[in-house]
Amino acid sequence: MISCADTEKEILPPVSDQPHDYTQLMNKTVEVPVGYNLEAEHKGDVVRIDYKTRDYAEGTGTVRTNTAYVYLPYGYDGNAERRYNVFYFVHGHYGTAVSFFQDENGLLRNLLDHMVENGDMSPTIVVSPSYNYGNPTTNYADADPYCEALPQELVNDLMPVVESRYRTYSQSTDAAGLEASREHRAIGGFSMGAVTTWYALEHTLDYFKYFMPVSADCWSLGRFAGMNRPRETAEYLAGIVRNSSYAGNGFYIWAASGTSDSAYGETLVQIQAMAQLKDVFPVTNLTFHEKDGARHEFRPIAEYLYNALPFFFPNRQEGGTNSYEHLTTSNTVKDVIEHKAFAGFGRFILPAERSYNDNMTLQNVESMLPYHNYITGERAVETINTMIDYVHDGNKLFYDIYSDADKQADSRKNNTGLFFFRGEPGKPFAIVCPGGGFSYVGAIHEGFPLAIALSKMGYNAFSIQYRTGGAQVACEDLAGAIDFIMRHAEELQVSTDDYSLWGGSAGARMAAYLGSYGTQGFISAVHPRPATVVMGYTGHSDYTRNDPPTYVVIGDNDAIASASVMRQRVKNLQAIGIDAEFHLFPNLRHGFGLGIGTSAEGWEKDAVAFWEKYISRKK
Numbered sequence: 001m002i003s004c005a006d007t008e009k010e011i012l013p014p015v016s017d018q019p020h021d022y023t024q025l026m027n028k029t030v031e032v033p034v035g036y037n038l039e040a041e042h043k044g045d046v047v048r049i050d051y052k053t054r055d056y057a058e059g060t061g062t063v064r065t066n067t068a069y070v071y072l073p074y075g076y077d078g079n080a081e082r083r084y085n086v087f088y089f090v091h092g093h094y095g096t097a098v099s100f101f102q103d104e105n106g107l108l109r110n111l112l113d114h115m116v117e118n119g120d121m122s123p124t125i126v127v128s129p130s131y132n133y134g135n136p137t138t139n140y141a142d143a144d145p146y147c148e149a150l151p152q153e154l155v156n157d158l159m160p161v162v163e164s165r166y167r168t169y170s171q172s173t174d175a176a177g178l179e180a181s182r183e184h185r186a187i188g189g190f191s192m193g194a195v196t197t198w199y200a201l202e203h204t205l206d207y208f209k210y211f212m213p214v215s216a217d218c219w220s221l222g223r224f225a226g227m228n229r230p231r232e233t234a235e236y237l238a239g240i241v242r243n244s245s246y247a248g249n250g251f252y253i254w255a256a257s258g259t260s261d262s263a264y265g266e267t268l269v270q271i272q273a274m275a276q277l278k279d280v281f282p283v284t285n286l287t288f289h290e291k292d293g294a295r296h297e298f299r300p301i302a303e304y305l306y307n308a309l310p311f312f313f314p315n316r317q318e319g320g321t322n323s324y325e326h327l328t329t330s331n332t333v334k335d336v337i338e339h340k341a342f343a344g345f346g347r348f349i350l351p352a353e354r355s356y357n358d359n360m361t362l363q364n365v366e367s368m369l370p371y372h373n374y375i376t377g378e379r380a381v382e383t384i385n386t387m388i389d390y391v392h393d394g395n396k397l398f399y400d401i402y403s404d405a406d407k408q409a410d411s412r413k414n415n416t417g418l419f420f421f422r423g424e425p426g427k428p429f430a431i432v433c434p435g436g437g438f439s440y441v442g443a444i445h446e447g448f449p450l451a452i453a454l455s456k457m458g459y460n461a462f463s464i465q466y467r468t469g470g471a472q473v474a475c476e477d478l479a480g481a482i483d484f485i486m487r488h489a490e491e492l493q494v495s496t497d498d499y500s501l502w503g504g505s506a507g508a509r510m511a512a513y514l515g516s517y518g519t520q521g522f523i524s525a526v527h528p529r530p531a532t533v534v535m536g537y538t539g540h541s542d543y544t545r546n547d548p549p550t551y552v553v554i555g556d557n558d559a560i561a562s563a564s565v566m567r568q569r570v571k572n573l574q575a576i577g578i579d580a581e582f583h584l585f586p587n588l589r590h591g592f593g594l595g596i597g598t599s600a601e602g603w604e605k606d607a608v609a610f611w612e613k614y615i616s617r618k619k
Helices: 006-011 099-117 140-165 175-180 192-203 230-242 264-275 301-312 333-337 362-368 377-392 404-409 411-415 443-456 471-487 506-517 563-575 603-612
Strands: 026-028 045-054 063-072 085-090 124-128 185-190 210-214 252-258 286-291 417-421 428-433 460-465 495-504 532-536 550-555 580-585
Touching: 045 140, 063 099, 063 140, 085 140, 085 192, 085 301, 099 124, 099 301, 124 140, 140 175, 140 192, 175 377, 185 192, 185 301, 192 210, 192 230, 210 301, 230 264, 252 264, 252 301, 264 286, 286 301, 333 362, 362 377, 377 443, 404 411, 417 443, 417 471, 428 443, 428 471, 428 506, 443 460, 443 495, 443 603, 460 471, 471 495, 471 506, 495 506, 506 532, 532 603, 550 563, 550 603, 563 580, 580 603
Parallel strands: 026 286, 085 124, 085 185, 185 210, 210 252, 252 286, 428 460, 428 495, 495 532, 532 550, 550 580
Antiparallel strands: 045 063, 063 124, 417 460
16 A cells, blocks of 8 residues: 655654554554463354355345354353453455464464453454455555445344354344444454544444544545545544534544555554644544554454453453442342442432342343433443443442431431543533432432543533432532532542533422522532533423523423423523523323434434533633
8 A cells, every 4th residue: 555755754753652642643562572472272163154254345236145253252151241342353455354364374263362351351252254245456546345345244244143153242133233242343454454444433423433444444435545645534524423422521533654664654644633723633542653664464453453352351350249240131139239339329220219139130221210211231231331330430429418426417418429420621511400200319320421521521420319208308418519519629630610410300490490599599619600500301380580501402292291392481581581492202201311223313412512602611
């Protein structure tokens, strides 16, 4: 492949001396340990899969058969409960599906065996597919349409076979199931396989979180467009991300090449152009990794994989539900409560106020939230596993808002606290108040997912666990939570200005009351009112002339809250000069949370845009 002029090297930023501390764009790779090229004592299995697919490249839809190879880590058959991440890696022009595991005397297979054996990464299933139907084109550039077609083939045909046959994190292999498990899936490729990886970012961002293009630019705007039109290519890819549900922390591009690789310059010039678009491609989403002296050949791939895979899939599975191991829908409520990651507060992950059987599986979590809709066990488990990873990464998840003396004076205050999902240091915070009719706290559906989504957009987000039994005590707890955050803002690294309150149903009433009356309406502490209140599906109609700007959402098929009451409240606020917006979604019932898969999906992004109007410009 063509390389850029040597003058490109003159504009390189300094290279980090800490290859796994990705705080800047450029990073040096770490050498593979001696002996990783030899056979390991404990070997994984490589299985051939022949599967039915279609001719997507020519667009004829002709049925055909393709072949892929699947690496199963050592011990796969020994633990029937363990789930595995999946990494799809696409070969270069003159390779085939089996090349990944055979070339250089099984170099990459040996590497994977040693990495699993030594705990370098979480045990991962690796799949080697093929884009060229086993018959390479004479000119490698003519393979472009086949590269673009492969991501579609993966999602439609190969991934359903692999991820239904083996124990991955996919609870189902339809589009919804694959998307729900995307955080446990990566795709990468070398040379034309990297071209394929860029196409996967363009066409299948919903199904992969991690992208590893090695030694090739993006051809979405034409062959070698990433090299010849880097700015346009960067803007095009940024548009793909901005229009997706995964802007922010929802994706990561780990690009690489060797400094003597013929494709080094063409890859790097595109990466540099992308890095200029810091709103989409900051170093928290995009980094470049170089191996000194490496050429455009198979052997350096080992070093790129050795550096990338532990970053994508760090070793978190240590055995047993009392470790940081992920859960599945077959796990029980008791497994959640007793999970090591949630020590001291596990009872609050699911509705602690509801009466349920500890041995009930998470597949049936919907039965625990009678006032909510659009709940699935798969999404609940995905949220729980995200929280497990958050704790494993060294973050403190749960904070008490009351002192021991407070709890001794009122034992019900033992059932309170804040779940914190960190955003960018110094940014404003949001508190999410889950609903549940003041009889339970539906955080698993309405609190944690929304707080996680806000944190991925850079904001510091809390989900509150409050006392049930009525609006008064719940609002006292919300006021106490605001007071706690204000007093500990430096420790939490949050701004005390321009915060927002979010809530659904009963939680929306709480947010509205604090917006109307402030903390001083419920406790003795006085703090500024929120910059914005975001309310979901509630019949709350009270308001004052001091109410903050308010954003309202509800479905037109809500049998619990009245859309007309919410609309009228918005009109009343507007009439006294308060900015307020009303959003009615079709065919939608009560308690929809993020509304994934419904007409409301993505509403939280629009609500954040409303909030941002009232965040001080100097911030």
